[in-house]
Amino acid sequence: MPNRIKGLDSGSIGPGSGNPIERVSLSKPVTPSGTETETSQTTAKDSVHITQSARSMAAIAQAVQDSPDVDTSRVASVQQQIESGQYTVNPDRIASRLVQLDQDLHAAAKNPTSR
Numbered sequence: 001m002p003n004r005i006k007g008l009d010s011g012s013i014g015p016g017s018g019n020p021i022e023r024v025s026l027s028k029p030v031t032p033s034g035t036e037t038e039t040s041q042t043t044a045k046d047s048v049h050i051t052q053s054a055r056s057m058a059a060i061a062q063a064v065q066d067s068p069d070v071d072t073s074r075v076a077s078v079q080q081q082i083e084s085g086q087y088t089v090n091p092d093r094i095a096s097r098l099v100q101l102d103q104d105l106h107a108a109a110k111n112p113t114s115r
Contacts (some may be wrong), residue, residue, distance in 0.1 A: 080089035 078087060
């Protein structure tokens with residue numbers, strides 16, 4: 001039984017036979033340095049444009065990544081205040097900040113594109 005795919009038999013497959021299969025062209029080889037090697041007379045030029053906002057976002061992401069997870073000087077200061085009995089808890093300030101955080105999160109959830 002011959003194999004048929006959409007009316008094509010095995011004798012009609014291949015480049016130059018007038019079927020939908022085309023010859024695959026190889027891309028230009030790339031050297032380890034990331035540059036293309038010359039394989040023909042013409043050289044294709046690709047370019048990428050990075051916007052200023054993308055550069056700024058990358059710089060911010062790098063700054064966040066480079067910053068320490070814990071502010072050790074702030075931790076030492078609070079620890080010293082606790083040990084000396086000078087640290088006081090202000091429940092009104094804590095409550096106010098929690099309410100503000102909740103409002104900010106709610107607003108961000110309603111309008112996620114404004115970030």
